[in-house]
Amino acid sequence: METLKKGDSLQIQCYKHDGKVHRCWDEAVLLDIKKDYMVFGNERTLVTEAHGNIWRTKEPAIIYFFKDCWYNIIVQLKNTGTTYYCNIASPYIIEDNTIKYIDYDLDLRIFPNGSFKILDRQEYKYHKKKMNYSDDLDVAIRSALSELINYYQSGAEVFDEKKNLKYGEEYQKLRKK
Numbered sequence: 001m002e003t004l005k006k007g008d009s010l011q012i013q014c015y016k017h018d019g020k021v022h023r024c025w026d027e028a029v030l031l032d033i034k035k036d037y038m039v040f041g042n043e044r045t046l047v048t049e050a051h052g053n054i055w056r057t058k059e060p061a062i063i064y065f066f067k068d069c070w071y072n073i074i075v076q077l078k079n080t081g082t083t084y085y086c087n088i089a090s091p092y093i094i095e096d097n098t099i100k101y102i103d104y105d106l107d108l109r110i111f112p113n114g115s116f117k118i119l120d121r122q123e124y125k126y127h128k129k130k131m132n133y134s135d136d137l138d139v140a141i142r143s144a145l146s147e148l149i150n151y152y153q154s155g156a157e158v159f160d161e162k163k164n165l166k167y168g169e170e171y172q173k174l175r176k177k
Contacts (some may be wrong), residue, residue, distance in 0.1 A: 003031055004094070006172050010040070011098045012063075012090075015132040022103055024048045027129065028063060029174055030068025031167050037066045037158075038092075040099075041171030062167045064158050065092040065099055070144030071108075072101065075164045084152075088144050094176045104133075104141045107150055110159070118145065 004010075007016040011026040025047050027039035043060040062075040072092065074085040086109070105124035110116040128138060143166055 004033065004038075006030055006032070009176070010094070012101045013099065013100045014087075014177075017104070017127065017133065017137075019161050020050065022050050024089050025057075028099060029171060031062070031170055031174070034148060036068065039064055040176075041167060042176070043140055043171070060168050060171060062171070065101070067091055069147070070104075070140055071148045073158055075167075076144035076160075077165065077168045078112075082113060082157065084108075086110070086148055086152075088141055088148070106141060106145055108145065108152075110152060116149070133166050139176060 008030045010028050010030065013021055014023045014026050016022045020146060024044050025042065027045045029042060032039040032043050039102050040063040041061065042063070044056045044058070044059065046054065046056055048054050049084060059079075060077040062077070062105055064073040064075075066072065068091055072087050072089050074087070076083040085109060088104045088106040088108075090104070092099050092101045094100070100144065105120045105127050107119040108116055121128060124141075127133070132142070157163060
């Protein structure tokens with residue numbers, strides 16, 4: 001595995017279960033390496049969709065990729081408050097200076113007021129059938145969603161707004177170098 005250090009810039013590639021690229025982000029700057037996860041930051045990064053649409057993210061984001069958990073967490077540092085967009089996804093791998101994972105449709109959005117909503121249930125049902133998700137995979141995905149909700153409700157440190165704002169400041173400093 002590549003030796004990574006704080007400040008390194010990687011790309012992100014999100015795949016679907018069938019192996020096709022779903023979405024790519026041009027940049028993610030490494031902010032921290034923990035035992036169980038890595039923390040990245042980006043802002044106004046170029047995003048390319050599988051169908052060719054290209055756009056830029058709007059606000060600074062802190063991204064948590066977990067080694068053994070079936071989700072990743074994007075902390076959106078918006079002017080209106082911190083929003084968390086959590087993807088149910090395979091654990092990441094890093095290959096060719098790129099963070100890679102498989103997206104499994106279900107998402108959890110956590111709003112600045114602390115409420116949350118599960119998104120894309122219909123998309124999940126559609127892809128589960130179309131791509132023949134196994135029963136074991138279905139259990140892993142549903143378990144990950146429950147685990148993620150419990151993780152949030154238990155006050156896990158990745159949901160600590162002050163900590164994420166500090167990561168945001170750190171990202172801005174690295175970006176100016």
